[in-house]
Amino acid sequence: MESEQQKFHDKGRRDFVKQTSMLAGGLLAMPILSKANYFSGSSDVIKVALIGCGGRGTGAATQALSTKENVQLVAMADAFPDRLKESYDNIKEALGDKASRVNVPEKNKFTGFDAYKQAIALADVVILTTPPGFRPIHFEEAIRQNKHVFMEKPVATDPAGIKRVLDAAALAKSKKLNVVVGLQRRYQNSYRELYKRAQDGMIGDILSMQVWWNQGALWVKPRKPEYTEMEYQMRNWYYFNWLCGDHIVEQHIHNIDVGNWFKNATPVTAGGMGGRAVRTGKEFGEIFDHHFVEYRYADGIVMNSQCRHWKDAPSKVDEEIVGTKGRIYCDKAQIVDHKGKVLYQFDKTKENNPYQTEHDELFAAIAKGQYKFADAQRGAEATLSAIIGRLATYSGQIINWDTALNSGLNLQPQRYAFDAPPPIVPDASGNYAYAKPGTTKYFS
Amino acid sequence: MTRYYVTFLLGGLLGQVMTTQAQQTFTPYEQQLPGTTVSFKMVPIKGGTFTLGSPDNEKGRNKDEGPAKKVTVGDFWMGATEVTFDEYDVYADAEKDKTPTPDGMTRPSPPYIDLTLGMGKGGGYPANSMSQYGALMYCKWLYAKTGVFYRLPTAAEWEYACRAGSSTPYPYGADESQLKKYAWYQANSEDKYHKVGQLQPNAWGLYDMLGNVAEWTLDQYDENGVAAVAATDPWTAPTSKMPRVIKGGNYKDAAPALRSAARLKSDPIWNRRDPQIPKSSWWNADAPFIGFRIVRPAKQPTPEEAQKFFEEVVDKYKGAR
Numbered sequence: 001m002e003s004e005q006q007k008f009h010d011k012g013r014r015d016f017v018k019q020t021s022m023l024a025g026g027l028l029a030m031p032i033l034s035k036a037n038y039f040s041g042s043s044d045v046i047k048v049a050l051i052g053c054g055g056r057g058t059g060a061a062t063q064a065l066s067t068k069e070n071v072q073l074v075a076m077a078d079a080f081p082d083r084l085k086e087s088y089d090n091i092k093e094a095l096g097d098k099a100s101r102v103n104v105p106e107k108n109k110f111t112g113f114d115a116y117k118q119a120i121a122l123a124d125v126v127i128l129t130t131p132p133g134f135r136p137i138h139f140e141e142a143i144r145q146n147k148h149v150f151m152e153k154p155v156a157t158d159p160a161g162i163k164r165v166l167d168a169a170a171l172a173k174s175k176k177l178n179v180v181v182g183l184q185r186r187y188q189n190s191y192r193e194l195y196k197r198a199q200d201g202m203i204g205d206i207l208s209m210q211v212w213w214n215q216g217a218l219w220v221k222p223r224k225p226e227y228t229e230m231e232y233q234m235r236n237w238y239y240f241n242w243l244c245g246d247h248i249v250e251q252h253i254h255n256i257d258v259g260n261w262f263k264n265a266t267p268v269t270a271g272g273m274g275g276r277a278v279r280t281g282k283e284f285g286e287i288f289d290h291h292f293v294e295y296r297y298a299d300g301i302v303m304n305s306q307c308r309h310w311k312d313a314p315s316k317v318d319e320e321i322v323g324t325k326g327r328i329y330c331d332k333a334q335i336v337d338h339k340g341k342v343l344y345q346f347d348k349t350k351e352n353n354p355y356q357t358e359h360d361e362l363f364a365a366i367a368k369g370q371y372k373f374a375d376a377q378r379g380a381e382a383t384l385s386a387i388i389g390r391l392a393t394y395s396g397q398i399i400n401w402d403t404a405l406n407s408g409l410n411l412q413p414q415r416y417a418f419d420a421p422p423p424i425v426p427d428a429s430g431n432y433a434y435a436k437p438g439t440t441k442y443f444s
Numbered sequence: 445m446t447r448y449y450v451t452f453l454l455g456g457l458l459g460q461v462m463t464t465q466a467q468q469t470f471t472p473y474e475q476q477l478p479g480t481t482v483s484f485k486m487v488p489i490k491g492g493t494f495t496l497g498s499p500d501n502e503k504g505r506n507k508d509e510g511p512a513k514k515v516t517v518g519d520f521w522m523g524a525t526e527v528t529f530d531e532y533d534v535y536a537d538a539e540k541d542k543t544p545t546p547d548g549m550t551r552p553s554p555p556y557i558d559l560t561l562g563m564g565k566g567g568g569y570p571a572n573s574m575s576q577y578g579a580l581m582y583c584k585w586l587y588a589k590t591g592v593f594y595r596l597p598t599a600a601e602w603e604y605a606c607r608a609g610s611s612t613p614y615p616y617g618a619d620e621s622q623l624k625k626y627a628w629y630q631a632n633s634e635d636k637y638h639k640v641g642q643l644q645p646n647a648w649g650l651y652d653m654l655g656n657v658a659e660w661t662l663d664q665y666d667e668n669g670v671a672a673v674a675a676t677d678p679w680t681a682p683t684s685k686m687p688r689v690i691k692g693g694n695y696k697d698a699a700p701a702l703r704s705a706a707r708l709k710s711d712p713i714w715n716r717r718d719p720q721i722p723k724s725s726w727w728n729a730d731a732p733f734i735g736f737r738i739v740r741p742a743k744q745p746t747p748e749e750a751q752k753f754f755e756e757v758v759d760k761y762k763g764a765r
Binding site: 055060061062219316 | 537553554555558560561563564565566716720721
């Protein structure tokens with residue numbers, strides 16, 4: 001893959017040289033033409049569509065529009081008009097003197113479940129930041145329409161979705177479309193430096209890994225009488241698996257991905273336990289409040305993963321990688337030997353804002369006509385790693401990677417519409433059924 | 445807000461004179477949070493005249509600490525400790541508040557991640573990571589709950605109370621090696637904040653004024669230092685959402701940042717990792733080292749004055765950090 005990319009770079013440079021000299025023969029060279037056809041416009045404007053106008057989507061769009069390139073937001077899509085309007089206003093406000101980069105006329109604001117298709121059509125780059133359950137169909141459509149993509153993690157909530165993302169990822173590669181996935185630790189200076197040193201052997205061979213996302217409570221939106229069940233779940237997407245995947249998938253994926261990254265592998269099995277210990281109300285839908293998963297890689301190395309939403313217990317969001325010669329404390333950005341001697345300390349004043357860096361690097365590549373980012377496959381692998389963790393804690397069984405991937409397990413509704421029944425509905429007293437380890441089955 | 449109006453507010457809220465009407469005697473007391481078993485201690489600080497800022501030759505001095513100036517502040521009570529999460533959460537966590545929320549009061553939104561970062565929450569740890577707005581909204585809630593007007597200290601009140609009669613770099617003198625007795629900082633904190641009130645207090649009975657979490661004040665930050673402040677009840681009233689003045693240094697800081705005169709200016713980088721737009725008005729995602737303590741002016745404002753204060757100083761600058 002390295003060499004394939006290299007070939008592409010070389011080709012890009014050759015084209016650039018050829019085109020520039022050709023132009024120089026006539027007019028003075030206009031460097032923008034060297035990247036013609038890499039994005040659709042005839043000028044140097046890179047057109048962006050935002051699909052999913054929540055807080056994170058609004059943040060991502062603002063970051064895209066804050067890059068050095070000539071980026072314009074031209075279309076927006078969300079299931080809800082109120083969310084879209086808020087987002088539009090907030091992006092303009094957050095951009096300050098760059099607010100003129102928001103160029104979304106009313107006719108380019110699309111709402112409803114199918115809004116994404118029209119918005120994608122108007123852009124060169126699409127930002128996919130809806131609840132993750134929609135990611136596979138949105139990503140598929142973006143690649144079908146030949147668009148570069150920034151998409152937030154996780155990239156699906158079920159194995160059937162993972163299959164679709166993997167297929168679309170292969171297609172994106174063949175079309176040389178840049179795809180960045182918002183696993184932002186991969187774009188963070190301290191992590192990149194730690195990874196480099198791990199690759200150079202500073203901690204020796206990896207023996208085990210521990211990863212954590214332990215935090216307090218999250219938001220809940222109260223039910224309103226006018227909501228259909230579908231609207232209620234869409235507004236409280238965090239608590240429903242078809243939309244969110246549970247917090248092990250939605251948040252803890254970051255730390256699990258770090259494990260996969262440093263190990264240069266994906267786990268083959270997951271086994272573990274979890275449940276609803278403290279967050280038991282019906283407003284918390286069907287997700288658990290804690291998971292503890294033992295991931296095993298092909299060589300027998302174990303990654304212990306814990307995540308929880310327990311309000312008043314101490315929090316910890318971190319990764320620790322233990323090797324034969326030393327260990328890495330990721331949050332401290334430190335490598336120590338087994339006697340505690342510090343072998344490397346990243347200078348935290350050199351830390352970047354990785355959320356911004358993701359966009360800086362993506363848009364710089366697109367502006368230069370480079371194919372540099374193919375994150376979709378590893379995004380799918382990180383997501384599936386988290387999903388098998390959930391399947392393990394829900395069922396109480398050891399879940400095998402291949403079995404899960406090929407299971408066809410699909411949590412999505414038959415039909416996406418506000419009057420359609422979601423895949424899970426509450427009982428007469430408003431409670432949602434949730435998994436019972438030992439009883440809940442996923443694969444027959 | 446006009447200059448005139450600022451002056452008017454100052455007159456009402458930073459008053460020097462004790463009045464007799466229904467005021468509590470000027471002694472230490474404990475304030476209970478209604479409907480809970482949580483309470484906090486308030487210490488009377490008799491007003492007076494002192495030198496605000498540091499002399500040119502003070503070791504580790506920054507330009508914004510001078511030129512030093514003689515100023516007078518009125519009587520107030522000050523929290524004996526930094527506000528703890530046990531207290532703050534009665535406001536921030538609806539489940540812990542057993543009495544109804546006062547009309548129109550919103551509670552802080554849950555932070556993007558749990559900002560205690562594993563350093564501790566219940567049982568006496570300082571509330572941390574809130575924006576200045578989040579700290580002031582707590583005061584507003586506290587007023588609605590208790591009927592007593594509490595607010596952040598002005599930078600001058602803070603420094604006066606911290607110095608406790610001293611004019612040395614630290615309240616007890618100049619010797620950095622003694623700091624461990626009074627403050628959690630780089631040399632003894634193990635890179636985390638600690639439960640409040642475990643070390644020695646200053647001469648006026650105030651704990652953790654230095655180190656642990658740095659503390660919000662009521663002042664807009666002015667890079668010209670303290671030169672322009674008024675001689676009586678100085679306060680640089682807000683003109684924009686930031687920067688604001690922080691005092692006291694924190695658990696990560698080296699000794700010079702903990703000097704009584706040291707001023708820190710709030711920085712947008714303290715909320716860099718909040719990836720959402722709009723960014724939270726309530727929390728700073730990258731500032732676990734900030735907290736606050738509260739004061740109660742001896743001369744309580746009238747309800748109208750208090751309402752004006754919350755409108756002009758707090759609501760107008762929603763999200764100040």
